[in-house]
Amino acid sequence: MRVLSGIQPSGSLHLGNYFGMMKRMIEYQENSELFCFVVNLHALTSTFDSEKLRRQTYEAVCDFLALGLDPDKSVFWVQSDVPEVTELTWYLSNITSMGLLERCHSYKDKLAKGIPASHGLFSYPVLMAADILGYGANLIPVGKDQKQHVEVARDIAIRFNNTFGETFIIPEPDIEDELAVVPGLDGQKMSKSYGNTIEIFGDENSIKQKIMTIKTDSTPVNEPKPIEGNILYALYLLLLNNDEKEALKDRFLSPGLKYGDVKKELFAAIWEYFAPYREKRAQIARDKDFVNDVLRNGAEKARKVIAGYMDKVRHNVGVDYFNQ
Numbered sequence: 001m002r003v004l005s006g007i008q009p010s011g012s013l014h015l016g017n018y019f020g021m022m023k024r025m026i027e028y029q030e031n032s033e034l035f036c037f038v039v040n041l042h043a044l045t046s047t048f049d050s051e052k053l054r055r056q057t058y059e060a061v062c063d064f065l066a067l068g069l070d071p072d073k074s075v076f077w078v079q080s081d082v083p084e085v086t087e088l089t090w091y092l093s094n095i096t097s098m099g100l101l102e103r104c105h106s107y108k109d110k111l112a113k114g115i116p117a118s119h120g121l122f123s124y125p126v127l128m129a130a131d132i133l134g135y136g137a138n139l140i141p142v143g144k145d146q147k148q149h150v151e152v153a154r155d156i157a158i159r160f161n162n163t164f165g166e167t168f169i170i171p172e173p174d175i176e177d178e179l180a181v182v183p184g185l186d187g188q189k190m191s192k193s194y195g196n197t198i199e200i201f202g203d204e205n206s207i208k209q210k211i212m213t214i215k216t217d218s219t220p221v222n223e224p225k226p227i228e229g230n231i232l233y234a235l236y237l238l239l240l241n242n243d244e245k246e247a248l249k250d251r252f253l254s255p256g257l258k259y260g261d262v263k264k265e266l267f268a269a270i271w272e273y274f275a276p277y278r279e280k281r282a283q284i285a286r287d288k289d290f291v292n293d294v295l296r297n298g299a300e301k302a303r304k305v306i307a308g309y310m311d312k313v314r315h316n317v318g319v320d321y322f323n324q
């Protein structure tokens with residue numbers, strides 16, 4: 001089974017990215033064929049600073065490698081190193097209806113956040129469909145907010161196959177319900193664009209300060225605390241095993257728990273959880289030759305796979321006039 005997912009290099013990666021998608025995706029490298037990439041072409045829809053894009057692309061790559069993505073067990077590359085994907089986007093664009101894209105929530109959400117309306121932003125899901133279909137992926141691990149985009153990729157694949165003959169595998173989204181949405185400091189979805197994130201590789205003081213600002217309710221200390229919709233509780237659960245989760249639930253449901261104490265514990269738990277990754281990240285970020293080699297090899301492997309599909313796609317749409 002081929003598993004594929006990507007992440008935009010549009011800011012520092014946070015706990016929502018990690019628990020919503022990266023952790024699960026990295027685990028797939030043990031028993032599936034994992035294709036993982038940093039989608040810098042998608043980031044162009046909202047990043048207009050070339051220096052920043054280069055830096056953030058490199059940082060996202062280092063983050064993935066530090067968090068356990070193993071380039072020997074997976075195919076790992078930067079999206080723009082495989083130009084075939086933009087060619088495929090064009091073939092797909094012509095069988096994608098305006099209505100399908102107009103229904104995408106993510107486009108409307110991005111406009112509401114102030115990202116300028118552009119053709120690239122509108123057709124973002126078509127490039128994403130090319131990412132998925134061009135590599136023949138079966139399963140796409142993403143957070144809940146990306147589910148609709150995977151459904152668009154399915155619709156495009158079906159339409160293409162119906163129009164031009166069997167070409168693409170129909171992909172499935174892979175979303176873990178329990179972790180579907182990691183809440184941010186304010187209780188909304190944790191997201192770079194809401195400024196409510198806890199960064200995976202943030203510095204000690206900034207993480208500590210951010211945790212202290214997590215919104216809590218005003219239940220008195222000597223009363224049981226609500227767990228439904230409790231941000232502190234939801235974030236702490238992410239770091240615990242099953243027994244520890246049960247113990248935490250008991251503590252919340254018993255009188256006496258102080259939110260201030262739990263915030264300190266949560267900080268310690270986050271800091272400890274990512275400690276080994278933090279060390280590895282510092283090492284990797286210093287070794288540019290290693291990182292560049294990994295990406296060169298990854299792009300080469302990815303190109304071989306998409307090239308196999310492109311011959312068939314070019315033939316099926318009829319741009320291979322020289323073959324008649």
Ligand code: ADP
Pocket residue numbers: 007008016017018019020021141142143144145146179180181182183184189190191192193
């Ligand atoms: P952001 O909202 O911070 O810009 P992205 O849109 O770049 O994050 O998301 C990258 C990946 O991480 C996607 O698969 C997305 O679904 C997942 N993800 C992001 N934030 C969360 C969250 N708060 N909870 C669960 N998954 C998330």
Ligand code: TRP
Pocket residue numbers: 004005006007008039042127128131132140142146149
């Ligand atoms: N749109 C995804 C996001 O913002 C990133 C992405 C681009 C992606 N291409 C993909 C995810 C292909 C899965 C598969 O998170």
